[in-house]
Every structure is written in structure tokens, then in C-alpha cells.
Amino acid sequence: MNNCELSVQEFVDVLDTLWPRELAEDWDAVGLVLGRPSASVEKVMLVVDITLDTVNEAVAEGVDVIVSHHPLLFRPVNSLVEDEVKGHLVAALVRAGIAVFSAHTNADAVDRGTSESVGGALGLQGMTPITPSVTSDAGIGRVGTLPSPVRLYDLATQLGRLVPQTAGGVKVSGDPDQMVSRVALCTGAGDSLLDHPEVLASDVYITGDLRHHPASDVQQARQLGRGPCLIDVSHFASEWFFLDGVRHTLQQDLPDLDIRVSDIVTDPWDFVVHPG
Numbered sequence: 001m002n003n004c005e006l007s008v009q010e011f012v013d014v015l016d017t018l019w020p021r022e023l024a025e026d027w028d029a030v031g032l033v034l035g036r037p038s039a040s041v042e043k044v045m046l047v048v049d050i051t052l053d054t055v056n057e058a059v060a061e062g063v064d065v066i067v068s069h070h071p072l073l074f075r076p077v078n079s080l081v082e083d084e085v086k087g088h089l090v091a092a093l094v095r096a097g098i099a100v101f102s103a104h105t106n107a108d109a110v111d112r113g114t115s116e117s118v119g120g121a122l123g124l125q126g127m128t129p130i131t132p133s134v135t136s137d138a139g140i141g142r143v144g145t146l147p148s149p150v151r152l153y154d155l156a157t158q159l160g161r162l163v164p165q166t167a168g169g170v171k172v173s174g175d176p177d178q179m180v181s182r183v184a185l186c187t188g189a190g191d192s193l194l195d196h197p198e199v200l201a202s203d204v205y206i207t208g209d210l211r212h213h214p215a216s217d218v219q220q221a222r223q224l225g226r227g228p229c230l231i232d233v234s235h236f237a238s239e240w241f242f243l244d245g246v247r248h249t250l251q252q253d254l255p256d257l258d259i260r261v262s263d264i265v266t267d268p269w270d271f272v273v274h275p276g
């Protein structure tokens with residue numbers, strides 16, 4: 001395909017094939033949210049979050065379309081005043097003629113989606129969704145088995161090396177020397193699945209954004225001999241990982257496009273302190 005002939009709408013059609021919209025949760029806001037469908041596309045940037053930094057980067061690089069994992073306009077917006085964040089972002093994007101497409105829970109659900117990408121990199125075998133979609137084999141989260149049992153510490157270290165470095169690092173609840181084999185994981189924020197039978201039957205559950213009480217409940221249950229160890233990784237970092245696979249897939253389908261993954265860390269935490 002000649003990139004000069006590729007329109008935003010034609011690019012959207014390709015993205016809709018990659019991440020069918022019917023796989024998105026009812027509450028989600030996915031698809032093209034900004035831009036002129038007839039505009040041409042030559043340069044694409046993949047990001048987890050649309051922030052001041054990633055928009056500035058896209059403007060500086062002359063990007064035509066940003067593909068984001070998190071929706072730009074997730075909740076209803078009543079104002080686009082430019083001294084507020086959403087107004088600032090939308091105005092900057094419109095002025096620069098940058099279209100925005102978001103693939104969120106539909107990108108979580110598909111094969112080679114956010115969770116399956118991380119699971120594959122960890123070597124999980126026989127992966128199935130924790131919560132299958134009603135209409136297909138896809139679904140939220142993945143559960144699978146490591147080729148051979150490893151120490152919990154080593155699995156957390158392997159995960160930490162896969163994903164971008166963030167201030168919070170990788171937190172673990174469990175005995176570092178415990179051998180683990182059955183792994184459940186849900187990229188992003190996965191505490192809603194903590195009670196799922198597939199998670200409870202696993203040796204370890206990898207997710208992000210775990211709060212005190214849900215994590216504490218799992219820790220306490222584990223002490224009674226029931227429930228998994230926990231690995232809590234940065235929400236951003238866990239979802240950034242799959243973008244390189246997306247770039248690879250899109251580049252194969254659309255070789256004339258200039259597609260890159262932003263390496264700006266959009267995790268909101270800048271540093272942690274461990275006072276001595």
C-alpha cells in the first residue's frame with residue numbers, strides 16, 4: 001500500500017481489524033476520538049497515555065496519528081478551556097492536525113493483547129483468558145503455566161527486566177524462595193479479578209494498581225493456605241510492553257508507514273524514598 005494514499009479512515013479500518021470494537025467493555029470509549037478521517041497518514045506514534053509530554057513529542061515529530069491504549073476522553077468533558085488538561089491536550093492536537101485513536105479493553109482482550117504479550121514474554125504456555133469474552137476466544141487477563149517452576153523472586157526479576165523502569169519498581173507479596181508454576185496475570189489494574197477461581201488456583205497473580213485492603217486480604221488468605229502470591233507492577237509499564245508487538249504487526253501490514261513507540265515514561269510517580 002502506498003502511504004500517500006492511506007487515509008486516517010483506512011488506517012482506522014486496519015486498527016479495527018486488529019482490535020474489534022465489539023470486544024471492548026460496555027463502559028469503554030474506544031476508536032477514533034479526534035481527527036479528520038480523510039486526512040493522510042504517514043507517521044504514527046504508539047503510547048499508553050496521552051499526556052502533555054507525549055503530545056509535545058508527537059507535535060515535535062510531525063506525527064499524523066497517535067494510537068493510545070488509554071482513551072483520551074474517557075469521562076464526559078464539559079469544557080475544553082485550554083488552561084485545563086483536557087482542553088490543553090485537545091487544542092494542541094487539533095492545531096497540529098493529529099488524529100487520536102484509542103484501543104483499550106478491546107486491546108486487552110485479543111490474542112497478542114496487553115496481557116497475552118506479557119505472558120508470552122514470560123514463557124507462559126497454554127494461555128487462556130481469565131474472563132473469556134462472550135463472543136469469542138478472547139477475554140480479559142491470561143492464565144498459563146511456566147515451562148518449569150521458578151522462584152517467585154526470579155519471576156519478579158524477569159518481569160522487572162521486561163518492562164520500562166518506573167519509580168515504584170516491582171512489589172511482591174510472598175516468600176521469595178517459593179517455587180511458582182501456574183501464573184495468572186492482568187495488565188493494568190486487575191484487583192477486580194482477585195477472587196476469580198482461575199486467580200485463586202494460580203501460584204502467583206501479576207497485575208498493577210493493587211490497593212492495601214484487597215492485597216492484604218490475599219496475603220492473609222495465603223497464610224491460611226489458600227490463594228496466590230502477588231506481583232504488583234506499574235500499571236503503565238505492564239501495558240507499555242505490548243506496544244512493540246503492535247508496532248511490528250502494523251509495520252508488516254503497512255510497510256510504508258513510519259511507526260514508532262514513544263519511550264516517554266507516563267507512569268505518574270517520579271521517585272520513592274527509603275529514609276535510612
Ligand SMILES: [Zn+2]
Pocket residue numbers: 070187188189235239
Ligand atoms: Zn490501563
